[in-house]
Amino acid sequence: MASLSRRGLLASVAVIAAAPLLDACGSPKAKNEGTTNQDDLSKALPAYQPSSSVKPDIPVANGVNGATTDPAFLTYPANPPKSVTGAVGSGGSYTTMTPLWGSIPPSSGNVYYDTVNKAIGATLKMQPADGVTYGDKLPPLFAADKLPDWINIPVWVTGNLSFGDAVANKFVDLTPYLAGDKVKQYPNLAALSPNAWVSGVWNGKLYGLPIYSSNAVVSGTYYYRKDLFDKAGASADIRSIADLEALGKQLTNASAGVWAFDDLFGNDAAYINQLFEFGSGSYPWQDQGGKLVHRYETQNIVEALNWHAKMVKAGYVHPDAVANNTENGKQRFWSGKSLICADGTGAWNGDDNKSGSAANPGYQRAAFKLFNAKGSDPRIELGNGASMFAYFNKKLSDAQVKELLNIANYLAAPYGSAEWLTVNFGQPGTDYNMKDGNPLLTEQGSKEVATTFQFLACPASATVVQSGQTQVVKDYAAWQAEMVKHVYKPLFYGMNVSEPSRFGSLGKPMIDTITDVKLGRKPISAWTDAVDNWRKTGGDDLRKFYEDIRSKYGTGK
Numbered sequence: 001m002a003s004l005s006r007r008g009l010l011a012s013v014a015v016i017a018a019a020p021l022l023d024a025c026g027s028p029k030a031k032n033e034g035t036t037n038q039d040d041l042s043k044a045l046p047a048y049q050p051s052s053s054v055k056p057d058i059p060v061a062n063g064v065n066g067a068t069t070d071p072a073f074l075t076y077p078a079n080p081p082k083s084v085t086g087a088v089g090s091g092g093s094y095t096t097m098t099p100l101w102g103s104i105p106p107s108s109g110n111v112y113y114d115t116v117n118k119a120i121g122a123t124l125k126m127q128p129a130d131g132v133t134y135g136d137k138l139p140p141l142f143a144a145d146k147l148p149d150w151i152n153i154p155v156w157v158t159g160n161l162s163f164g165d166a167v168a169n170k171f172v173d174l175t176p177y178l179a180g181d182k183v184k185q186y187p188n189l190a191a192l193s194p195n196a197w198v199s200g201v202w203n204g205k206l207y208g209l210p211i212y213s214s215n216a217v218v219s220g221t222y223y224y225r226k227d228l229f230d231k232a233g234a235s236a237d238i239r240s241i242a243d244l245e246a247l248g249k250q251l252t253n254a255s256a257g258v259w260a261f262d263d264l265f266g267n268d269a270a271y272i273n274q275l276f277e278f279g280s281g282s283y284p285w286q287d288q289g290g291k292l293v294h295r296y297e298t299q300n301i302v303e304a305l306n307w308h309a310k311m312v313k314a315g316y317v318h319p320d321a322v323a324n325n326t327e328n329g330k331q332r333f334w335s336g337k338s339l340i341c342a343d344g345t346g347a348w349n350g351d352d353n354k355s356g357s358a359a360n361p362g363y364q365r366a367a368f369k370l371f372n373a374k375g376s377d378p379r380i381e382l383g384n385g386a387s388m389f390a391y392f393n394k395k396l397s398d399a400q401v402k403e404l405l406n407i408a409n410y411l412a413a414p415y416g417s418a419e420w421l422t423v424n425f426g427q428p429g430t431d432y433n434m435k436d437g438n439p440l441l442t443e444q445g446s447k448e449v450a451t452t453f454q455f456l457a458c459p460a461s462a463t464v465v466q467s468g469q470t471q472v473v474k475d476y477a478a479w480q481a482e483m484v485k486h487v488y489k490p491l492f493y494g495m496n497v498s499e500p501s502r503f504g505s506l507g508k509p510m511i512d513t514i515t516d517v518k519l520g521r522k523p524i525s526a527w528t529d530a531v532d533n534w535r536k537t538g539g540d541d542l543r544k545f546y547e548d549i550r551s552k553y554g555t556g557k
Helices: 038-044 111-120 131-144 155-160 163-170 181-185 194-200 226-232 241-251 299-314 329-334 352-357 398-411 418-425 443-448 470-483 507-518 524-553
Strands: 093-100 123-125 128-130 150-154 209-211 220-225 259-261 285-288 291-294 338-344 365-367 388-392 432-435 438-441
Touching: 093 131, 111 123, 111 398, 111 418, 111 443, 128 131, 131 150, 131 155, 150 155, 155 163, 194 209, 220 226, 226 241, 226 365, 241 259, 241 299, 241 338, 291 524, 299 507, 299 524, 329 338, 365 470, 388 398, 398 418, 418 438, 507 524
Parallel strands: 093 123, 093 128, 093 150, 259 338
Antiparallel strands: 150 388, 209 388, 220 338, 220 365, 285 291, 432 438
16 A cells, blocks of 8 residues: 555564673673664764645644644645655665555556656665565575665564674664754655664664654554444543443443453553553563552553453453453454554544444544543653664665665655655556545555565654544544653663563463453453563563663663
8 A cells, every 4th residue: 555654553662682692690791782872872863854845634733742743744745846856866776675555566667666766866676575474485585695785674573683783784873874964854754753773773873774664653542433432322431430430331232242342451461551551562661669560460450451351341342352352353443342442543544434334334534642540640751753764785885875865765755745646646647646645656656666665764654544533533633642742661661671582481381461451351360470481481571681781871851
């Protein structure tokens, strides 16, 4: 899908990286590959200079801690301005590798590929690979030193690549090219916020170009069926879990096949941590009286497990969700069988209206404003500004690096620009036509155009109309403007901490226990037993590892 935004592709993911060496006692040695302290991070980050080339229909709203909303557009500008002047490439030819979740387009005779290559004045040999198995393809390339010139590497696969150690040997250090004001010679890259770049910094140096970044960096929320709420006379103005529980009682009608809730927990408590505020899997540590405490050890997650199990016992959760059938969760919401669910922001793009409207012509998704369990002032964790990064092969010359940065600047042209249309839709009249003020792929374009160039460089996400759903854009922009008022930076934010690989299996038993307890299959004592075992089998050693990180590098606060 050519107009894919970051929020339509990814949810927030953990800061995952390679394994530093351990001594016999399990404590890290002096070198912690990947980790960057705040002083070095600030020196490596590019300066931020918002783009002024395109004016959105709904402007960016500022939040706190660097969070802002994404720009929003109701139609594509009638006369798209150019954001790049002069020649881009200098005739070079480069190999690439990117993931692709979808059909692989033809490489030869592809008008879309040819159009973009002509526009950039160079040849990027696009080699998209199946996104599902993409991570499996990378280790052999690293081991054999057969990496392409330009490659996309998702954050979630770096742990399998000893990336914190390998990055300096395999890829170009972009710090001399982009740090501070140096990035301003590439205006479209300078328009990416500092939050977008942080996870591309390793060992105090900048290596990665952020892909599908977002200024808002709020990746998920609780949704409700507004059309059915209105029909039932239910209020969406909820301030606490007591209010949410009242909705459970009001809206559940099992005899009619309707339940108030789907699974509100999410895998590894991915969503309910917003309500009970015990931190995400990406940043699980809190400082309590000078001691690092993991999210699994908090009383808050105990309260969350007890509450969700209570909702299951009360009969407010859809039976398929109780059976842990997650595959049909979206369909249950679309069909009106469950009226409240948790999902990523990518679910709120208007495209689901096509699925929901078949059975419910008045289908309307909406999201609750942020609230917490106790009804106090809520807050939400600032997520990573990007979860994928693109890297240049270290074998490239200085001239080639500069050429690729010029090309990256073109590919990062903002939504609404002339360049964005070319990068995302190709040749007008062949690959796409304009309809109702927005680009629409032709039959040929639907076969040739795929998300490929965008995985090498792209602008920050924008909220745009899909499937003709203009109101969805307005609603989402208003929701974002409220959410960014409540973000906070968690401990170790943006430091690319490299966890030892031996801790990689610690989470699986905990996730399994969460599932059993939240669904009422096991008592809460099973959770406390699991936490005790977690501490004994590596949790306490993991804490020591992070204490060592804190003593050497700080916590990023």
